[in-house]
Amino acid sequence: MPRPSFACVHCGHSAPKRLGRCPACGEWNCFEPDAAPPSDPAGWGVARERARPLAEVPQSAEERFSSGSLELDRVLGGGFVRGSAVLVGGDPGVGKSTLLLQAANRVAEAGGTVLYLTGEESAAQVAMRGRRVGARSPRLLVATGTSLPGFAAEVAAHGPDLVVVDSIQTVAVPEVPSIPGSLAQVRECAARLTAAAKTGRHALALIGHVTKEGSVAGPRTLEHLVDAVLYLEGDRVQDYRLLRGVKNRFGSTGEVGIFEMTAGGLADVGNPSRYFLSRTANALPGVAVTPALVGTRTILVDVQALTARSGFGTPARRATGVDATRLAVLLAVLEKRAGLHVSGEDVFVATAGGVRLEEPSADLAVALAVASAFLDRPFPRDTAVAGEIGLGGEIRPCGPMEGRVEEAARLGFRRILVPAPGPRAGSGIEVVPVATVDEALERLEPRRTE
C-alpha cells in the first residue's frame, strides 16, 4: 500500500491528499506534505503516527450523531461516534437488520450519507424491508456483495457518515483462503473494517449473528476489536426486544434499549413499565406486579400464574421469564412454610411480554401470583411487591429499593411491599415492610363470589 503523503501538523493524522479539515482532531487547514516517512528496518510494519510527547497530543472531541431512536441512542451512549465501530449481535431473525436499516434511514433523513453493505440479502430484499419501515431517503445507499475490497471501494466513492455491514459473517477478503463466516475471515474483515473506520470519518456498525454452539466465528470473537458491543434479544413469539450494551468505550455499559417489533419495524418503547403491565382494570386472581431491574432500568413487570389440579403422574411446571428451578423452590416454600398444598397442582408462571426476571427480588411476586391463583383470591391491583424469599419463608433484603419504590409510585401504585426494614416512605406511596411470606399473603383479597 503506498504511504499517504499528507499529514496533519497537529495530530499526525495522515491522508492521501490535503484535507480542509482534519477528521481526527478537527483542526482546519493543517495538512502538510509528510516529508519523511519513518523507515522500518525491523520490518514491523510502518507506524501510523510518529511517536511524540503525550502532552502534545490534542484531545479529539468525539463527534457523535443521533441514530434517530432514543432507545438506540441510549445504548450507544448518545449516538454513533465517528471513527468508531459498534457490533450489533443477536440470534438470526431477532431484528438486527431492521434495527440498523431504520437507523440508517434516519441518519440519512437527518442529512447524512449512509452506506448499507449487505452480503446477506439481495438489494431487492433490503428494499422490501425498507418499504416496510418507511426507508425512503435518497442518501441511504445500498450495495450488495461479499467482497470486502468491493465494499471498500464503495466507501471511498461515497464518503459516508455511517457504514452498516450486514453481516460480518458474509464478507471476505481474497488473501484469506477460508470461506466467509470462518473465524479467520471474520477476524480479518472486522479488523480491516474497524481500522478503516478509525482513519476515516464514518461510524461503522457491524451486524453479527450469534452462531450456534460449535461454531466459533460469532460476535464474541470480535468483542475486543470494536469500541462498543450491543446484543439484541427477544424471542420470536413475543414482540418486545431488548438491546443491551455489554461493552462501550464511549458510554456506560448495562444500558438497555427497549423496542417493540411492529408491522412497520422496531418502535421505541417509551414507557416500558406500562408496556409490561397487562391492562386489566379489575384485580384478577394469579397476578402480582414487581419492579424489576432490567440492565440499569427499573421496570414494572406483571407476573402471572395459573394452577390446576394435576391429572396424573408428575405435575407440570412451566415457567416463562422466570427460572424453573427458582419456581420449584418457591413452590416448596409455599407448601411447607405457608401451608398451601400446591405440590399436586400443575403450575404455570409467565411474565408479561415474556421479559426475563433474573433477580431474586422477583421471588415475592412469583410466590404471590401462584398463591393468588391457587386460592382464587386476587392480589390488590394497587400494590407492587419486591423481595427475595428465603427457604424459611422469610423475606430477605435484595439490592437497593429506592428506585423500585419510585417507579411504582410514578406508575400510580398506592402501596409496595418490601423486605424489612425497607426504605422510608416514598412520595405518594405507602411502603410496607414484610418479614415473611405469610405476612404478604394476608394482603390477598377475599375470594370472589359471583
Ligand code: TYD
Ligand atoms: P430481521 O431484521 O431480518 O432480523 P435479523 O437481521 O436479526 O435476522 O427481522 C426479522 C423478523 O422481524 C422477521 O421475521 C420479520 C419481522 N419484522 C416485522 O415484524 N416487522 C417489520 O417491519 C420487519 C422489517 C420485520
Ligand code: MG
Ligand atoms: Mg438480517
